[in-house]
Amino acid sequence: MDEKSRIPRPTAKRLTLYFRQIRTLAAAGRKTINSRQLGAALGLTGAQVRKDLACFGQFGHPGVGYQIPSLHEQLRQLLGRDRTWNAVLVGAGNIGRALLSYDRFSSEDFRIVAVCDADPSLVGSEWGGREVLAMDRIESAVHEHDAKLGIIAVPDHAAQQVADLLVEAGIEGILNFSPRRLDVDETVSISSVDFTRSLEQLAFQISFGVSGTEEDE
Amino acid sequence: MDEKSRIPRPTAKRLTLYFRQIRTLAAAGRKTINSRQLGAALGLTGAQVRKDLACFGQFGHPGVGYQIPSLHEQLRQLLGRDRTWNAVLVGAGNIGRALLSYDRFSSEDFRIVAVCDADPSLVGSEWGGREVLAMDRIESAVHEHDAKLGIIAVPDHAAQQVADLLVEAGIEGILNFSPRRLDVDETVSISSVDFTRSLEQLAFQISFGVSGTEEDE
DNA sequence: TTTTGTGAAACGCTTCACAGCG
């Protein structure tokens, strides 16, 4: 009942999975689901699901399960999905351009509102309908669009420098595609997507024969 | 001393980080490092580093630390990085094309040796110097290049189907860029790169104000 | 000295099991 009590990190990570599942079920018009069914779809136990959801209040109904429309709306607000998240992308290389073409980033949930790059030959060109801006335009872009998110898709050696610029511009969260560990102020959230590391992990698992085949999720 | 004893999952995940750091130090010509220094560079404690490395034998020298060249070579073999890993990429869309242009996948460590796509209008075209093959060529491509890795970069709804094809072709590890949970044989390793989820996580952390800002690593 | 390798303690998360509610 105490909404302020600390949320276990693993629970926080699973919340997005619950939301996806519930959103799909809601769209399909289903009305209720119990903890065991919800967990089974995600490879989790019923107890796990109940413990996780109980962190945020009493959503369930004994003997029935969870009301899907209600749970959907509660999770939506909890996860901050009741608004649009604007993001500034830094780096118009291979990865950056792929992200610009990715329709998920032009949705009403998440939107890339500006692109910056250090390469003068790219500045002024257009990708995915957005003009590439110079690096010194990061701050103005963040303010102009009230962007809360920054996406780093630059070469490794420039990652920390770009992170500093984004933080200084007032960004609150960074999605980092570089393999570098970023050192930023504690108030800024970071989520790293290091697929080089994922690959390296695979190579290890195969050659060493580590038992468990799946990863955290 | 018992090389067969089970390795904790978190330890396995950190191994690649140690290797990267040691490789850099080795290239710089440094000879020794102690556990505290190695850990500090990665945001870990000295005790953590020692426990992790001790899983694989007695690498360190009391009063001195770890010999970098020797540790580098040991980790290299342990992680299977003493050979080239060939991968078959499935999906020549935005993400797939970005991966093809990514020089890390044309290195001597990891190499994309073939590209397949279901879209007939893409088959036969060339991306990053590689011809796009039809889906029914997956199996022959895997065998021809002795590929151990498969990379899934197709639309969500096709992910499981492609995974089945890859497993049937004899692939041993899958790098999955779709947000779908793949159901495969236990002997196949899976590593997922779900940056949509990373984004969603960021949105939650910012709007809810979750304390810890960093993630697992 | 310095620093490793390692039992033992501490911690955090998951699973169990059941009281209580519909």
Place this chain on the structure above:
DNA sequence: CGCTGTGAAGCGTTTCACAAAA
């Protein structure tokens, strides 16, 4: 009945702290 919410037990990982080695 069926199912939730939750204290308590169980389990895996991290941290501590120190004997032993150089």
